[in-house]
Amino acid sequence: xxxxxxxxxxxxxxxxxxxxxxxxxxxxxxxxxxxxxxxxxxxxxxxxxxxxxxxxxxxxxxxxxxxxxxxxxxxxxxxxxxxxxxxxxxxxxxxxxxxxxxxxxxxxxxxxxxxxxxxxxxxxxxxxxxxxxxxxxxxxxxxxxxxxxxxxxxxxxxxxxxxxxxxxxxxxxxxxxxxxxxxxxxxxxxxxxxxxxxxxxxxxxxxxxxxxxxxxxxxxxxxxxxxxxxxxxxxxxxxxxxxxxxxxxxxxxxxxxxxxxxxxxxxxxxxxxxxx
Amino acid sequence: xxxxxxxxxxxxxxxxxxxxxxxxxxxxxxxxxxxxxxxxxxxxxxxxxxxxxxxxxxxxxxxxxxxxxxxxxxxxxxxxxxxxxxxxxxxxxxxxxxxxxxxxxxxxxxxxxxxxxxxxxxxxxxxxxxxxxxxxxxxxxxxxxxxxxxxxxxxxxxxxxxxxxxxxxxxxxxxxxxxxxxxxxxxxxxxxxxxxxxxxxxxxxxxxxxxxxxxxxxxxxxxxxxxxxxxxxxxxxxxxxxxxxxxxxxxxxxxxxxxxxxxxxxxxxxxxx
Numbered sequence: 001x002x003x004x005x006x007x008x009x010x011x012x013x014x015x016x017x018x019x020x021x022x023x024x025x026x027x028x029x030x031x032x033x034x035x036x037x038x039x040x041x042x043x044x045x046x047x048x049x050x051x052x053x054x055x056x057x058x059x060x061x062x063x064x065x066x067x068x069x070x071x072x073x074x075x076x077x078x079x080x081x082x083x084x085x086x087x088x089x090x091x092x093x094x095x096x097x098x099x100x101x102x103x104x105x106x107x108x109x110x111x112x113x114x115x116x117x118x119x120x121x122x123x124x125x126x127x128x129x130x131x132x133x134x135x136x137x138x139x140x141x142x143x144x145x146x147x148x149x150x151x152x153x154x155x156x157x158x159x160x161x162x163x164x165x166x167x168x169x170x171x172x173x174x175x176x177x178x179x180x181x182x183x184x185x186x187x188x189x190x191x192x193x194x195x196x197x198x199x200x201x202x203x204x205x206x207x208x209x210x211x212x213x214x215x216x217x218x219x220x221x222x223x224x225x226x227x228x229x230x231x232x233x234x235x236x237x238x239x240x241x242x243x244x245x246x247x248x249x250x251x252x253x254x255x256x257x258x259x260x261x262x263x264x265x266x267x268x269x270x271x272x273x274x275x276x
Numbered sequence: 277x278x279x280x281x282x283x284x285x286x287x288x289x290x291x292x293x294x295x296x297x298x299x300x301x302x303x304x305x306x307x308x309x310x311x312x313x314x315x316x317x318x319x320x321x322x323x324x325x326x327x328x329x330x331x332x333x334x335x336x337x338x339x340x341x342x343x344x345x346x347x348x349x350x351x352x353x354x355x356x357x358x359x360x361x362x363x364x365x366x367x368x369x370x371x372x373x374x375x376x377x378x379x380x381x382x383x384x385x386x387x388x389x390x391x392x393x394x395x396x397x398x399x400x401x402x403x404x405x406x407x408x409x410x411x412x413x414x415x416x417x418x419x420x421x422x423x424x425x426x427x428x429x430x431x432x433x434x435x436x437x438x439x440x441x442x443x444x445x446x447x448x449x450x451x452x453x454x455x456x457x458x459x460x461x462x463x464x465x466x467x468x469x470x471x472x473x474x475x476x477x478x479x480x481x482x483x484x485x486x487x488x489x490x491x492x493x494x495x496x497x498x499x500x501x502x503x504x505x506x507x508x509x510x511x512x513x514x515x516x517x518x519x520x521x522x523x524x525x526x527x528x529x530x531x532x533x534x535x536x537x538x539x540x541x542x543x544x545x546x547x548x549x
Contacts, residue, residue, distance in 0.1 A: 039404055085479060111405050120478045123493050130405075151406060160324075160333070172404060174411040189472045189480060191496060191509070 021045035040110030111178030149175035194253035204242035315362035459540030494538035
C-alpha cells in the first residue's frame with residue numbers, strides 16, 4: 001500500500017510576544033516532520049529551536065539511521081526502543097544544542113521542546129520531549145499520542161489544569177533538549193490508515209484549544225493549509241500568550257500506478273538538476 | 277484558620293486546616309481525607325484555593341458530591357457549607373470548628389506557591405525547564421500533599437520520570453521480549469517496552485527484517501494493558517503461532533509462544549524489568 005503525504009505548517013508569533021521562539025521543518029523525501037518550542041533568554045530560545053529542527057532534518061538527510069557516526073559507538077541499553085531512528089536523531093539534536101550553548105555564555109542553558117514524526121508507508125513513528133504534542137485524527141475522532149513531560153502532567157492529575165493556570169505551573173517542562181547531557185525522549189509507533197491526520201503542535205496552541213476544538217477545526221475544512229491557518233487563528237482568537245505553531249500531516253492511500261509515476265517524476269527532476 | 281471537618285454520625289472524626297493547597301477526598305489511602313466506604317469513589321472530590329476562594333470540585337465520582345443537598349460538579353465554598361459524600365459529611369468553616377473532635381488528627385494542605393518560592397523559579401510566563409532533580413523533588417512533594425505525608429503512596433520519583441511508553445499502574449509491569457530463532461534480522465534479541473513494535477523491512481521497524489523482498493511491515497506486536505498481541509499487517513500476511521496458522525487478525529502472545537512470520541521464527545517471552 002502506498003500513501004501520499006500531504007503537509008501544511010505554520011508558525012505565528014501570537015498576540016503577546018514580540019519574538020517567535022517556535023520553529024518547524026519537514027523533509028517529505030525522508031518522511032520527517034518536526035515542531036520545536038525554544039526557551040532561554042537573549043533570543044537563545046529561537047536559536048535552540050532552530051538548531052533542534054535543523055539537526056533533526058540533517059540527521060536523516062545526511063547520515064540517516066544507518067549511519068551511526070553521530071552516535072556513541074556502543075549502545076548503553078539493550079532496550080530496542082532506544083535504537084529507533086527518531087530517538088537517535090533527538091539525541092543528536094540534544095548534543096547539537098549543548099554544543100552551541102557551550103560556545104556562548106548568553107546561550108548557556110538554552111533548550112527546546114520537540115514533537116516529531118517519521119513516516120514510512122503506513123508505519124509512523126512519533127517522538128517528543130517536553131510539552132509539544134502529537135495528536136492523531138482518525139475517523140472524526142482525536143487521540144493524543146504523546147504525554148507531556150511537564151510538571152502538571154507528571155503529577156498525575158493531582159494538579160488540575162485550572163490550578164496550574166492559577167499558579168502559573170503550566171509552562172514548566174521536566175524534559176527538554178539542551179539543558180541536560182542525558183535526555184530521555186519518548187518514541188512510539190503507530191500503523192496509519194488512509195485519511196489519518198497527524199497534528200504536531202507547540203503549547204501555544206494546546207494551552208488554549210481543547211482536543212475537541214482542534215478536532216472540529218481540522219475536520220471542518222478539506223484543505224490542509226486552510227485547517228492549519230484556522231487552528232492558528234483560533235488560538236490567537238483565544239488570546240494565547242505564547243507563540244503558536246502547528247504542522248498537519250495527512251496520509252492518503254493512492255494506487256500504486258500514481259505512486260510509481262510520482263517517483264519517476266521525482267527521479268527525473270533530481271537527475272535533471274544533477275546534470276545541469 | 278479555615279478548615280474541613282469530616283463528620284460521621286454527628287461526630288468530627290478528622291480535621292484538615294486549609295491553606296492554599298489541595299485537599300483530596302476519596303476512598304483510596306492516598307487521599308488527604310480518606311473515607312473508607314464502598315459508596316465513596318477512589319478519588320471522589322477535592323477542595324482547592326483559586327482566585328481568593330475555596331473551590332469544591334467533584335472528580336466524576338460515581339455517587340456524586342452534594343453541597344447543601346444539591347449535587348454539584350464544582351462550586352465555591354462559603355462558610356458553614358455542608359458537603360455530603362456517601363454517608364459522611366464534610367463541614368467547611370472559615371473560622372475553624374467549635375465542635376470538639378473525638379479522634380482528631382490535624383493536617384495541613386501544603387501551598388504550591390510556597391513550594392514554588394522555595395524552588396525559586398523566575399519568569400513563570402515563559403516555557404521553562406526544571407532540571408531532573410528539582411522536578412523529582414517537586415513531584416515527590418506533590419505526592420506528599422495528597423498522601424498526607426505517607427511516602428509510600430506518594431508519587432514515586434523514579435516512575436514519574438520513567439518512560440511513559442506504557443502504563444505506570446502499580447504493581448509489576450510486564451515487558452515482553454522476542455528472541456530470533458531463524459531468519460535474518462538486525463538483532464538476535466529484542467525487548468518490547470513500546471505500545472507497538474513493528475516487524476518488517478521498514479527502517480522504523482523495531483524488528484528489522486534483513487531479507488530481500490521482505491514486506492515493509494509484516495506484523496506488529498502490541499502492548500495493551502499488560503497483555504501482548506501479535507497483529508497482522510494486512511490480509512496477505514501469514515502468521516503461524518506454535519505451528520498453527522492464525523486465522524483472525526490478532527492473537528494474544530503467551531510466554532514461550534513461537535511465532536513465524538515473513539520468513540523469521542522467533543520465541544516470545546516475558547522479561548521483567
